[in-house]
Amino acid sequence: MADRYLHFTGTAPGRFLTGRLGLPQPAQLRRWSAEHPGLEGSLLHLTAGGAPLPGLAGVLARTGLTVVGAPADGGRLAGVVLDATGVTTVAGLAEVHGALHPVVRSLAAGGRVVVAGAPLSADDHHQAAAQQALEGFVRSLGKEIGRGRTVQLVRTVSAPAAESTLRFLLSPKSAYVSGQVIEIGGASGPDTGSTAPESWDLPLAGRTALVTGSARGIGASVAATLARDGAKVVCLDVPQSQADLDRTANSLGGTALPLDITAPDAADRIAAALPDGLDILVHNAGITRDRRLANMAADRWASVLDVNLDSVLRTTDALLKSGTLRAGGRIVATASIAGIAGNTGQTNYAASKAGIIGLVRTLAPRLAEQGITLNAVAPGFIETKMTAAVPLFIREAGRRMNSLGQGGLPVDVAETTAWFAHPASDGVTGQVVRVCGQSLLGA
Numbered sequence: 001m002a003d004r005y006l007h008f009t010g011t012a013p014g015r016f017l018t019g020r021l022g023l024p025q026p027a028q029l030r031r032w033s034a035e036h037p038g039l040e041g042s043l044l045h046l047t048a049g050g051a052p053l054p055g056l057a058g059v060l061a062r063t064g065l066t067v068v069g070a071p072a073d074g075g076r077l078a079g080v081v082l083d084a085t086g087v088t089t090v091a092g093l094a095e096v097h098g099a100l101h102p103v104v105r106s107l108a109a110g111g112r113v114v115v116a117g118a119p120l121s122a123d124d125h126h127q128a129a130a131q132q133a134l135e136g137f138v139r140s141l142g143k144e145i146g147r148g149r150t151v152q153l154v155r156t157v158s159a160p161a162a163e164s165t166l167r168f169l170l171s172p173k174s175a176y177v178s179g180q181v182i183e184i185g186g187a188s189g190p191d192t193g194s195t196a197p198e199s200w201d202l203p204l205a206g207r208t209a210l211v212t213g214s215a216r217g218i219g220a221s222v223a224a225t226l227a228r229d230g231a232k233v234v235c236l237d238v239p240q241s242q243a244d245l246d247r248t249a250n251s252l253g254g255t256a257l258p259l260d261i262t263a264p265d266a267a268d269r270i271a272a273a274l275p276d277g278l279d280i281l282v283h284n285a286g287i288t289r290d291r292r293l294a295n296m297a298a299d300r301w302a303s304v305l306d307v308n309l310d311s312v313l314r315t316t317d318a319l320l321k322s323g324t325l326r327a328g329g330r331i332v333a334t335a336s337i338a339g340i341a342g343n344t345g346q347t348n349y350a351a352s353k354a355g356i357i358g359l360v361r362t363l364a365p366r367l368a369e370q371g372i373t374l375n376a377v378a379p380g381f382i383e384t385k386m387t388a389a390v391p392l393f394i395r396e397a398g399r400r401m402n403s404l405g406q407g408g409l410p411v412d413v414a415e416t417t418a419w420f421a422h423p424a425s426d427g428v429t430g431q432v433v434r435v436c437g438q439s440l441l442g443a
Contacts (some may be wrong), residue, residue, distance in 0.1 A: 003383070003399060006406050026405030027148030029175040030110055032415065038171060041078030041108050042066045048095035050086030053116055055159035062163070063170050076108035079170050084134055085118040085156075088127040096137065109147040113138075114169050116162070117155045119183065131155070135181050142179035142438050143403045150178035150404075150438075158184070161427035167200070168419040176412035178403055179438035184427040196424045203422050205230035208278055210270065212261050213285030215241035217384045218334075220248045221410035222282055225418045227252040231280060234273065236261065261285050261311045267318030277326045280421045281319065283312045283333040286352075288386070290345045301348045308352035313359065320367075328371040330421045333360060334413075335378040335432055341442025353378070357432050364430035373429035375420045380436025381407045402437035 008014035009025045018025050030036065043065035045057065060067050060081060071077055082099055086092070100113070107113065115138055120128040134153055142151035152169050156162040161184050168174050197203035209226045213219040215237035223233045233254035237245045242258045249256035257273050259266055270278075286308045289300040312333055319325045338346050339353025356376055364374040381387060381398035387407070390398065399407040413435050419425060420433075 003406060005396070005399075024400055024405045026400075027109055027146075029148050029404065029406070030172050031175050031409070031411055032172040036172065038064050039078035039110070039112065041076050041111070042068045042072065043170065044068055044071055044077050044080045044103060044106075045083070046080065046099045046103075047083045048087055048099045049084055049092040050088065052083050053085045053156070053159050056081075056083055056116065059159045059163045059166060063167055065170065071103055071106045075106070077103065077106050077111060078108060079112035079114065080104075080107060081114045081116065081166070081170075083116045085116050087117075087130050087134070088124065089130055090126075090133075092130055093133055093137075096134070100141075104141075104145065107145070107149055109149070110172075110175070111149045112170050112174070113141065113145070113149065113151040114166065115151075115153045117153050119155050119157060138181070139179045139438075143440075145403075148175075148404060150174065152178065153181045154184065155181065156184040156427070158427065161185070163196075164419060164422045164424035165428060168415070168422075173415040173419070176404065176408040176437050177416060177433065177435055180433050182428070182431055182433065185429070197422070199230075202230035203424070204280070204418075207280060207421075207423075208232045208234065208274065208276070209280035209282065209421065210234045210236060210257075210274070210278055211282040211284055212236045215244035215248055217386070218379070218382065218410040218413050219282075219284040220244075221414040222284055222417050223248060223254065224252055225411065225414035226280065226282075226421060227254060229418055229421075231421075236270070237285070261315065262306050266311065267315045267322070270315070270319065271322050271324045274324055278319065278324050278329065279326055280330045281316070281325055281332070282417060282421075283315070283331070283356075285311070286334060288346070288349050290349065292345050293347045296348065304348040305352050305355075308349065309355040309359075312356065316359075316363075320372075325372065328423075328426075329373075330425075331367075331372065331374040332417050332420045333374070333376045335360075335376040337378055337380045337434055337436050337439050337442055340378060340432075340434070341439075343441075360432055361430055368429060371426060373420070373426060375429060376432045377413050377416050377420070378432055378434045378436070379408065379413050380434060380439040380441075382413060382435075383407045383409055401441065402439045404437035406437065408435060408437060 117134045138153040209231040211223045214223045214235040235249040236257040239258040245256045335356040336353040338350040360376045
């Protein structure tokens with residue numbers, strides 16, 4: 001469903017009226033397209049604290065943006081990267097303010113701010129306090145910066161390991177991701193002999209991806225984005241949706257697999273359909289059966305937990321055990337901000353999505369030995385047929401209650417999934433990244 005308010009505020013009368021009434025004025029977000037794949041403008045690289053992160057300048061130079069050390073007179077910046085990995089004291093935090101205070105107004109509409117931080121030290125509580133302070137700083141800046149701009153914190157000890165993440169955050173692909181803290185471990189990239197792609201334009205070439213719940217909506221968008229990046233896609237959905245499933249798979253040159261993911265033999269049938277193995281497993285299938293707990297029958301509870309959580313656990317375990325998911329593979333599960341903040345009438349749904357977060361945080365470290373990463377996307381209000389059926393006032397509240405003042409699109413979830421699936425994202429694991437425009441709930 002079209003966001004008429006967003007369209008209205010983009011007109012001259014709309015800007016005038018909403019300005020006089022003090023109403024939100026969300027900016028039109030620019031997503032990735034083949035015609036406009038990058039941000040427009042220069043990238044300002046700043047440093048606060050002690051020694052800069054080795055190799056960061058080289059990584060930024062490879063993003064395709066023109067890197068500068070100071071803003072040009074009258075020019076607008078596409079992005080600002082502040083290297084704060086060397087901030088270890090409260091005094092060092094003053095350098096964060098000193099670096100960004102003079103330039104934040106020079107950031108173009110839809111621009112990006114990325115703060116590079118260091119992992120918290122277990123042995124130096126002053127360093128841990130200063131680095132944790134960056135999280136509060138970033139989340140607050142994201143809520144006040146406006147005009148479609150986004151702000152993120154990336155904690156890393158290796159610039160090459162962060163390359164895929166920085167490319168994602170400094171591009172239109174991350175338009176609806178803001179206020180996030182992403183922790184990157186290990187080393188990646190050509191400098192370390194790890195898994196940088198042969199082509200950054202087709203990073204998933206030669207890889208096979210399975211996307212559950214991909215007949216339509218978010219799942220179809222995920223499948224299309226992975227195919228755009230070069231993957232051979234297997235689209236899975238319930239047999240009742242086979243017509244839509246076939247249409248999606250055929251449009252991508254992929255394969256349709258009509259299958260109820262909750263079936264006892266689902267994992268065996270998936271393995272049989274993928275005799276050569278699987279590189280990317282995307283758990284997108286999900287349902288809602290909303291009721292307040294006092295009115296929720298047992299079958300409404302059970303069906304949601306079975307589809308959204310238990311099938312994910314069973315299928316993941318079985319595909320790992322059988323070796324169908326190859327070493328170096330990627331698993332991306334779908335959580336929700338409901339699983340982080342809760343939501344009235346969704347005790348079953350929120351429980352299932354919080355369970356996904358528990359899965360990611362505990363299994364990811366164990367899979368690291370096989371080079372397999374496990375992460376989750378946590379969507380907020382995304383414009384789909386399901387949210388179009390939500391009552392008007394609730395729908396409008398969902399759209400506006402985030403720092404970007406609008407709902408996201410299925411492609412926003414898809415782009416985040418593709419970043420997790422990227423071969424150079426091997427240092428990104430155990431992460432739960434909200435795709436919610438920095439929702440004011442649970443943020």
